[in-house]
Amino acid sequence: MGNYSEALEARMLSFFRSLNERDRRRYAALEAMKLGHGGIQYMSRLLGCHRETIAHGITELNSEEKLTTNRIRKKGGGRRSLTVVCPELVDNVLRILHDHTAGDPMRQEVRWTNLSRRNISRQLEKTETPASKNVVAKVLYEQGFRRRKPQKKRTMEEHKDRDAQFKNLNRLKQEYLDAGKPVLSMDTKKKETLGNFYREGVTDAIEPTIVNDHDFPSQGNGKVISR
Known part of the structure; x- marks a missing residue:
């Protein structure tokens, strides 16, 4: 197996780093296939990616169905939501909202809170489920809360x-x-x-x-x- 020159390797590594996750493994796989025997080991060392990742890329290149998809990861891949990993977080947010939520007694769907998302995040620091204001915003959204202005109707x-x-x-x-x-x-x-x-x-x-x-x-x- 012939190795590439140092200058070409540097260009290959620079190009590899400019790609997204899916295209990285496919590019590494394509180069490994071009090199033949020992290609996976060489590309793994050069690009710093795992050999199993390259093998997965080769499988994708050999599968016409997988090549036509626009997904970068398989369905269900990626980090799981914090509310899924820690369901107690939702309970703690609702517990904080309990004493800071007002509404219309004649309309159950009309409710609002006088706490900002940052305020809720700071109160969560006192619990076992601290969360950023962005996570708090997601929890509020899942509970039906939206950022709203009064409407002159x-x-x-x-x-x-x-x-x-x-x-x-x-x-x-x-x-x-x-x-x-x-x-x-x-x-x-x-x-x-x-x-x-x-x-x-x-x-x-x-x-x-x-x-x-x-x-x-x-x-x-x-x-x-x-x-």
């Missing part, structure tokens, strides 16, 4: 004095302008109307939160002023 009745307000403001503005007086538009401190109104941000929830489609102060329960 609940229609409110038009206020009878709505047009009158704007007409009065325009009248006063025109009177001041005609008198040569300035008209200023000023922002006060941020105020939030309390009630079933739209808020910025997202929460993990089973169903979207439905809020009023208009933020009329007259429909609120007072205001809160932020500093």
